[in-house]
Amino acid sequence: MAELPEIFRVMAYVGGIMAFVGLNAAFLVWMERKVAGHIQRRIGPKEVGPFGILQSLADGIKLMSKQLVVPAKADPILYRVAPALTMITAVMVFVVIPFGPALVARDINIGLLLIFAIASVNVLALLIGGWGSNNKYSVISATRAVSQNVAYEVPMLITVVTMVMIVGSMNLNEIVGQQGNLLQWYIFPWNGSILLPVAFVIFFICSLAETNRAPFDLGEAESELVAGFHTEYGGMGFGLFFLGEYGHVFVGCALASILFLGGWQCPFGWMPGVHWMMIKTYLLIFVVMWIRWTYPRTTLYGLLNLSWKVMVPFSLAVLLVTAAMLKVF
Amino acid sequence: MTPLFSPLFTTEGLAGVVFFGFILLIILGALVATNAVNLIRAVCGLALCLVGVAGVYYFLGSPFLALMQLLIYAGAVCIAIVFAVMLAEPHGIKRLEQKHPLAGLGAFGAAALLTWGLAALAFRTTWPEAAARVNSGALEDVGRGMMTTFLVSFELISLILLVAIIGSLVLARRGRR
Numbered sequence: 001m002a003e004l005p006e007i008f009r010v011m012a013y014v015g016g017i018m019a020f021v022g023l024n025a026a027f028l029v030w031m032e033r034k035v036a037g038h039i040q041r042r043i044g045p046k047e048v049g050p051f052g053i054l055q056s057l058a059d060g061i062k063l064m065s066k067q068l069v070v071p072a073k074a075d076p077i078l079y080r081v082a083p084a085l086t087m088i089t090a091v092m093v094f095v096v097i098p099f100g101p102a103l104v105a106r107d108i109n110i111g112l113l114l115i116f117a118i119a120s121v122n123v124l125a126l127l128i129g130g131w132g133s134n135n136k137y138s139v140i141s142a143t144r145a146v147s148q149n150v151a152y153e154v155p156m157l158i159t160v161v162t163m164v165m166i167v168g169s170m171n172l173n174e175i176v177g178q179q180g181n182l183l184q185w186y187i188f189p190w191n192g193s194i195l196l197p198v199a200f201v202i203f204f205i206c207s208l209a210e211t212n213r214a215p216f217d218l219g220e221a222e223s224e225l226v227a228g229f230h231t232e233y234g235g236m237g238f239g240l241f242f243l244g245e246y247g248h249v250f251v252g253c254a255l256a257s258i259l260f261l262g263g264w265q266c267p268f269g270w271m272p273g274v275h276w277m278m279i280k281t282y283l284l285i286f287v288v289m290w291i292r293w294t295y296p297r298t299t300l301y302g303l304l305n306l307s308w309k310v311m312v313p314f315s316l317a318v319l320l321v322t323a324a325m326l327k328v329f
Numbered sequence: 330m331t332p333l334f335s336p337l338f339t340t341e342g343l344a345g346v347v348f349f350g351f352i353l354l355i356i357l358g359a360l361v362a363t364n365a366v367n368l369i370r371a372v373c374g375l376a377l378c379l380v381g382v383a384g385v386y387y388f389l390g391s392p393f394l395a396l397m398q399l400l401i402y403a404g405a406v407c408i409a410i411v412f413a414v415m416l417a418e419p420h421g422i423k424r425l426e427q428k429h430p431l432a433g434l435g436a437f438g439a440a441a442l443l444t445w446g447l448a449a450l451a452f453r454t455t456w457p458e459a460a461a462r463v464n465s466g467a468l469e470d471v472g473r474g475m476m477t478t479f480l481v482s483f484e485l486i487s488l489i490l491l492v493a494i495i496g497s498l499v500l501a502r503r504g505r506r
Contacts, residue, residue: 006339006340006343007343010343075367075369075370077370078369078370078373081373108392109392109467109468110392110393110396110468113393113396113397113400114396116400117396117397117399117400117404118399120399120400120403120404120405120408121376121399121403123404123408124373124376124403124404124407124408124411127408127411127412127415128373128411131369131411131415132369139415142415143412143415143416146408146412150405150408170468
């Protein structure tokens with residue numbers, strides 16, 4: 001068979017990733033409502049389809065059929081650009097996620113860096129969305145989201161540097177390839193540094209904060225800020241923010257499972273593949289939801305203090321200890 | 330397939346199309362940055378322009394530099410500017426209407442001079458062959474270069490950053506008591 005032109009591969013991956021981001025968001029909305037329901041001793045959505053699984057499809061159709069309204073005093077261009085930008089960054093970070101041994105859109109050498117580079121642009125989307133709405137709640141929420149993201153990016157990147165030092169590569173497929181079975185997962189302290197479990201906890205907490213998830217969802221504190229930076233958004237503008245947020249949640253959890261839990265590798269060494277990646281990632285997402293519906297929201301100062309006074313010193317300690325251990329052993 | 334779309338079906342053609350996309354992004358971003366009505370839009374134009382520059386870095390064979398450009402300029406510097414503008418003036422600062430009659434002419438002259446200088450520099454330098462630079466942007470080489478050839482400048486830059494951090498801490502601290 002002749003090799004198909006490159007453009008078909010590109011188009012197939014773009015379409016596939018967009019479809020996955022959409023389906024993932026629909027599934028996660030349903031899962032979130034089910035998890036929340038069961039944690040609060042309710043049963044969650046149940047009317048649309050079996051177990052209510054088509055509920056988010058119905059929600060999606062509702063969102064898409066709504067009129068797109070730009071508030072009179074809002075900045076019309078920035079107001080429209082912001083949701084699209086969130087969605088663009090969410091789709092672009094999927095490019096380097098290895099779902100399976102061969103199932104990755106672009107297997108580049110610095111994939112890990114690409115994820116952080118593009119995810120950092122997402123903050124700009126929240127910022128211009130909040131500012132473009134010309135609403136005081138949106139602006140306050142956007143400033144909160146930014147200070148939070150900047151604060152948690154520091155310990156997160158330090159942890160990632162630690163991991164890169166141990167693994168010796170920024171290629172995500174290579175990182176997964178080194179974790180052949182359960183004992184070789186980088187979450188365990190015998191695989192390079194004694195503080196690896198701490199690194200995992202820091203990474204996970206930071207990814208919660210980076211994706212603005214509870215208990216760090218100060219940008220969306222309903223009691224003070226209505227709905228945060230997307231207060232003025234309705235219809236698909238709001239829908240895109242939602243798709244983007246769930247896309248980033250998935251990428252955060254997928255990255256945690258790639259770095260620490262062996263990605264698409266099987267814990268027992270048989271049948272590695274996409275299903276293991278999915279199982280691990282969705283289990284981590286379940287933990288994220290579990291945390292959201294269990295812990296109350298923190299305060300802004302508590303959140304920033306946690307980052308600068310706890311996370312940063314601990315991640316620096318992890319980095320130093322790891323460097324020392326790599327040098328000695 | 331029509332001749333118009335035929336470049337899309339080869340890898341090189343596709344790369345060319347993407348390259349021109351980045352060039353357009355740079356020009357468009359620069360135009361938005363200089364002509365925007367308010368400051369926030371101008372910063373967004375700047376971000377667009379910087380993303381285009383990152384794309385050009387990628388085409389020059391240094392993906393590491395491209396991603397760093399994205400992470401630092403689009404992801405950090407632009408956000409810092411927008412943040413500062415938002416804190417200082419929530420509704421944005423409108424463009425000043427009065428300007429000096431000779432301002433446009435002077436700006437054009439300065440820009441022309443700068444363009445001429447850069448062009449002269451670019452054409453007179455003998456650039457290394459593209460083949461010699463393959464993989465020169467790889468992560469290992471960048472790291473090795475920073476720790477050997479460019480160690481002094483690397484350390485000096487970190488010293489400057491340290492001074493900036495301590496300076497901002499001192500300034501922030503003074504308002505508190």
